[in-house]
Amino acid sequence: TDCNSHTNDSNNIKKLKRGFAYKLFYQQGVWPQNASLNDYYLAVSYTVRDRMQKMFLNSIRALQEKDSKIVGYLSAEFLMGPHLHNNLINLGLYDQVSRAVEESGLDIKQIIDHEEEPGLGNGGLGRLAACYLDSLATLQIPAIGYGIRYEFGMFDQEIENGWQKELGDRWLHPGNPWEFKKAHMAVEIGSGGYTERYTDDHGNLRVRWVPARMVKGIPYDTPVIGYRVNNVNLLRLWSAEAPKSFDFDDFNVGDYQGAVHEKIMAETITKVLYPNDEQFRGKELRLLQQYFFVSCSMQDMVRIHLFQFPNLDNFPDKFAVQLNDTHPAIAVPEFMRLLIDVHHYSWEQAWDIVTHTFAYTNHTLLPEALEKWSVDMLGRLLPRHLEIIYEINSRFLDLIRIKYPGDVDVVRRMSIIDESGERYVRMAHLACIGSHAINGVAELHTRLLKNHTLADFHRLWPDKLTNVTNGVTPRRWMVLSNPRLARLISSAIGDGWITDLYKLRKLEPLVDDPAFCEKWQQVKFENKQDICAMFSCDCGPVFNPYALFDVQVKRIHEYKRQHLNLLHIVNLYHRLKNNPDLDVPPRTFIFGGKAAPGYTMAKLIIKLINSVADVVNSDPDVKNRLQILFIPNFNVQIGHMLYPMADLSEQISLAGKEASGTGNMKFSMNGALTIGTLDGANVEIREEVAPENFFLFGMDVNAVEDLRRAGYNPQTIYNQNEGLKAAINLIAMGHFSHGDQELFRPLIDSLLYHDPYMVLADYQSYVECQQKVGEVFQDPGRWTKMAIRNAARMGKFSSDRSIADYCRKVWKVKPLPVELKLQRLPE
Numbered sequence: 071t072d073c074n075s076h077t078n079d080s081n082n083i084k085k086l087k088r089g090f091a092y093k094l095f096y097q098q099g100v101w102p103q104n105a106s107l108n109d110y111y112l113a114v115s116y117t118v119r120d121r122m123q124k125m126f127l128n129s130i131r132a133l134q135e136k137d138s139k140i141v142g143y144l145s146a147e148f149l150m151g152p153h154l155h156n157n158l159i160n161l162g163l164y165d166q167v168s169r170a171v172e173e174s175g176l177d178i179k180q181i182i183d184h185e186e187e188p189g190l191g192n193g194g195l196g197r198l199a200a201c202y203l204d205s206l207a208t209l210q211i212p213a214i215g216y217g218i219r220y221e222f223g224m225f226d227q228e229i230e231n232g233w234q235k236e237l238g239d240r241w242l243h244p245g246n247p248w249e250f251k252k253a254h255m256a257v258e259i260g261s262g263g264y265t266e267r268y269t270d271d272h273g274n275l276r277v278r279w280v281p282a283r284m285v286k287g288i289p290y291d292t293p294v295i296g297y298r299v300n301n302v303n304l305l306r307l308w309s310a311e312a313p314k315s316f317d318f319d320d321f322n323v324g325d326y327q328g329a330v331h332e333k334i335m336a337e338t339i340t341k342v343l344y345p346n347d348e349q350f351r352g353k354e355l356r357l358l359q360q361y362f363f364v365s366c367s368m369q370d371m372v373r374i375h376l377f378q379f380p381n382l383d384n385f386p387d388k389f390a391v392q393l394n395d396t397h398p399a400i401a402v403p404e405f406m407r408l409l410i411d412v413h414h415y416s417w418e419q420a421w422d423i424v425t426h427t428f429a430y431t432n433h434t435l436l437p438e439a440l441e442k443w444s445v446d447m448l449g450r451l452l453p454r455h456l457e458i459i460y461e462i463n464s465r466f467l468d469l470i471r472i473k474y475p476g477d478v479d480v481v482r483r484m485s486i487i488d489e490s491g492e493r494y495v496r497m498a499h500l501a502c503i504g505s506h507a508i509n510g511v512a513e514l515h516t517r518l519l520k521n522h523t524l525a526d527f528h529r530l531w532p533d534k535l536t537n538v539t540n541g542v543t544p545r546r547w548m549v550l551s552n553p554r555l556a557r558l559i560s561s562a563i564g565d566g567w568i569t570d571l572y573k574l575r576k577l578e579p580l581v582d583d584p585a586f587c588e589k590w591q592q593v594k595f596e597n598k599q600d601i602c603a604m605f606s607c608d609c610g611p612v613f614n615p616y617a618l619f620d621v622q623v624k625r626i627h628e629y630k631r632q633h634l635n636l637l638h639i640v641n642l643y644h645r646l647k648n649n650p651d652l653d654v655p656p657r658t659f660i661f662g663g664k665a666a667p668g669y670t671m672a673k674l675i676i677k678l679i680n681s682v683a684d685v686v687n688s689d690p691d692v693k694n695r696l697q698i699l700f701i702p703n704f705n706v707q708i709g710h711m712l713y714p715m716a717d718l719s720e721q722i723s724l725a726g727k728e729a730s731g732t733g734n735m736k737f738s739m740n741g742a743l744t745i746g747t748l749d750g751a752n753v754e755i756r757e758e759v760a761p762e763n764f765f766l767f768g769m770d771v772n773a774v775e776d777l778r779r780a781g782y783n784p785q786t787i788y789n790q791n792e793g794l795k796a797a798i799n800l801i802a803m804g805h806f807s808h809g810d811q812e813l814f815r816p817l818i819d820s821l822l823y824h825d826p827y828m829v830l831a832d833y834q835s836y837v838e839c840q841q842k843v844g845e846v847f848q849d850p851g852r853w854t855k856m857a858i859r860n861a862a863r864m865g866k867f868s869s870d871r872s873i874a875d876y877c878r879k880v881w882k883v884k885p886l887p888v889e890l891k892l893q894r895l896p897e
């Protein structure tokens with residue numbers, strides 16, 4: 071009864087408060103009056119963590135007891151974002167903990183905001199892995215996420231004089247209350263050395279790898295809890311340590327320096343996340359990172375399997391292993407090595423096990439992003455793996471020759487080894503050949519893989535390549551980040567949508583309910599006010615919450631075309647200056663995103679955004695009508711604030727370049743309208759929300775291809791378009807650089823003489839579409855209906871749907887609900 075649950079509540083709050091005090095005293099070792107915010111953050115987190123332990127241990131037991139298949143999700147990146155808030159929501163403890171914290175004289179928001187987020191990813195791919203872990207747990211699918219415990223995650227970005235500056239991310243410094251170090255589960259990882267043949271006791275010829283160096287992999291486990299279920303999955307991240315605790319007795323005393331060096335080298339492996347996405351660079355340490363976490367993870371799964379079964383024959387029935395892009399593709403030869411050299415399987419048996427275990431997700435169409443490791447380097451670091459790769463390739467090419475007699479070109483194209491110049495190992499080919507399933511991440515992307523990037527493989531194995539459109543978790547990206555909207559939606563249609571996002575459809579009839587529409591507008595307005603409040607205290611511009619908030623947040627990359635957005639802004643500024651009566655709504659343009667530290671052009675784009683912002687924001691002629699804000703250090707935490715307050719979502723990549731995009735989904739779920747090209751998942755978003763609720767512009771992939779074939783010359787477009795010319799000239803003449811005409815020249819020259827992403831070709835269409843956006847925004851009733859319809863039709867883009875697709879099409883796994891077997895806890 072109500073009365074009963076009330077007593078339970080206050081009982082629970084009492085217990086939570088006691089928990090905080092206990093943790094402060096015994097764990098942090100401080101009196102409450104001396105405790106810092108960090109002490110409180112840790113005390114609250116440890117208390118919450120304790121509440122997960124029973125579920126965690128029950129989940130692990132369920133895995134061991136039952137004949138259940140486990141998903142092993144191998145990813146070099148997991149961009150988890152802050153844990154505390156998410157765990158409170160998934161556990162259903164937010165309100166109680168909030169009260170308990172309040173009664174202890176603190177503010178839950180302050181404590182939540184104190185968390186240093188684990189930014190162990192670059193962007194889309196890493197965040198996708200995190201959304202998938204949330205959905206796996208919520209759908210009660212047993213899963214382990216395997217990755218790297220980088221000591222330094224994604225760098226922190228500061229803006230200095232308009233330029234990006236990178237600072238080391240010290241996320242572990244304040245202490246990480248969410249992980250458990252499992253020192254006893256360490257594994258050993260080799261590198262370098264040589265291979266040798268030998269005959270074993272039974273007269274069998276075998277191969278042995280004799281590595282030159284060994285490091286230890288130590289797992290750190292972070293529990294991943296599902297939304298309101300008892301299932302707790304595992305994120306297992308590996309950290310590298312020197313093989314022996316540094317004990318110089320073990321080393322030749324004469325080589326003390328060398329011993330220290332070895333230790334430092336070992337621990338370098340998991341030091342830092344490589345901050346470049348979409349641009350492959352063949353660094354030795356990066357290959358070592360990949361091999362390190364892959365070997366740790368495969369050995370771990372083998373150990374778990376052998377705990378339950380006498381041999382590895384049925385490994386593919388126990389584990390489905392997903393390769394998140396080719397970063398973990400070295401798992402294919404590594405598992406072959408473990409099966410053949412260590413567990414003494416024949417090549418044929420081993421290959422059967424391997425190919426029934428792995429599946430591979432491709433995340434990119436950009437040729438420069440495809441991983442290819444120099445054969446020399448790979449052979450030096452992993453000599454046994456190179457031998458195995460050669461053997462895989464030789465058998466594969468025999469198959470190709472039989473299939474396509476006399477076609478030497480197809481052999482050259484499909485070979486794992488690129489022999490066009492210096493020899494390289496093509497990791498995508500290795501992943502395709504070693505997997506039973508390959509998938510793209512949006513319908514268009516998969517089609518392009520089938521027709522271009524992986525066309526030969528698709529022709530060979532027509533059933534292997536499928537699509538699984540990406541999704542994002544509505545727990546973090548709606549419930550957690552947009553509580554006002556979540557409350558409004560739940561009050562209208564109940565809260566079933568949180569675990570079945572298709573239920574948002576029930577919102578559609580409410581577009582004709584003026585009271586509901588008004589509340590919807592009010593939510594958006596309050597979300598915008600929150601942001602404005604954050605910036606109003608500074609001496610900088612005060613943002614107008616009545617303006618159209620036009621947002622582009624994502625990694626800075628030429629293919630994503632932040633500079634197309636800028637050209638429109640400069641053009642609008644120019645028009646407003648020349649015609650103060652121009653009938654356009656006030657706009658606030660918001661940018662956020664990091665540039666890879668070595669990507670000069672991307673860094674120049676950041677500088678240009680900030681330079682245009684400086685001039686426009688201080689120009690009285692456009693005061694309150696045009697404002698630009700670059701939010702530094704875009705990360706998960708800042709995403710929580712930005713997606714809910716956006717009116718307009720910018721998804722303006724050149725068609726055929728963005729594999730999927732996932733920010734596009736987050737915006738739309740939160741009631742922003744999209745201006746976008748027919749690229750990636752935009753195509754499907756538009757399909758779902760209906761064309762009249764989507765601002766489409768630009769060339770489609772066919773038009774892009776036609777134009778490229780006809781010969782694209784950006785200068786012709788520049789010369790023929792007065793508005794474009796004016797915008798480009800303003801930048802080139804130094805209007806935004808205190809007269810300096812050199813500063814932005816590389817960017818201008820690139821646009822005028824190469825324009826690899828066809829910014830100028832799509833410019834006019836974009837500007838006209840933006841004009842339409844402005845007109846619709848001036849009719850708030852119409853805009854709101856469109857926004858509600860957008861959110862209502864986002865069911866497909868829940869990561870729950872994506873994971874259900876993977877379970878059915880790729881992994882063949884079923885839910886394993888965990889019951890809480892009551893067992894008395896140790897006193």
Ligand code: 26Q
Binds near residue numbers: 195348728
């Ligand atoms: C590779 C080798 C060496 C160093 C770094 C890398 C590297 C690291 C990260 C290469 C690529 C990435 C990240 C790629 C990425 O985030 N891709 C995005 O994946 C999303 C999820 O599928 C898609 O929505 C985006 O379209 C895609 O760009």
